[in-house]
Amino acid sequence: MAQLADHPHLDRPSLAAAFRALDARLRAPVTLVVGDGTAMLLAHGIQVRTRDVDAYTARGHLDDIAPLLREVASEVGLPFDWLNPYFETFTYVLPSDYASRLKEVFAGKQLRVMALGVEDLLIMKCFAGREKDVGHARALLRKNPDLGLVDARIQALIEKGIKGARDGGDFLDDLGGGA
DSSP states (O other), rough: OOOGGGGBOOOOHHHHHHHHHHHHHOSOOEEEEEHHHHHHHHHHHHOOSSSSEEEEESSSOOOGHHHHHHHHHHHHTTOOOEEOGGGGGGGGGGGGGGGGGOOOEEOOEEEEEOOOHHHHHHHHHHOOOOOOHHHHHHHHHTTTOOOOHHHHHHHHHHTOOOTTTTHHHHHHHHHOOOO
């Protein structure tokens, strides 16, 4: 089976085809929350290169639909790991009200795909703080996010002693977005 590194980058048409194929297979409603490149591309019009969809289910687990995801990969010509649940492990850095900023990017009969808001993506980019996130974070800043919300969340994480939060604040400051 093909792996991510063997596959070209995803774009709007390939993502739409994958979501349609998954929707056609689902027998019960599923809501996916997407982040990173998929959210930036589909919800915020930021042209990024991504090879996978960083997502988690709003209820349940991706394992519940794993066979369907493999079928979609085969049908649409995507790598078997085209949908990556790894980013869910980092959603603890998001503010409790992040769901109020989700943007719908796909609605089918059974599948609904919601993308993180600009502020929440920026928080996650600051927290990751990788060199490859600098360009993405700058693109998010050009979308005029509520920097007060971003800074307040990072400060709250610092106050709670969350590992990496201080570095996230420094990352935001280095971008010129901090308080």
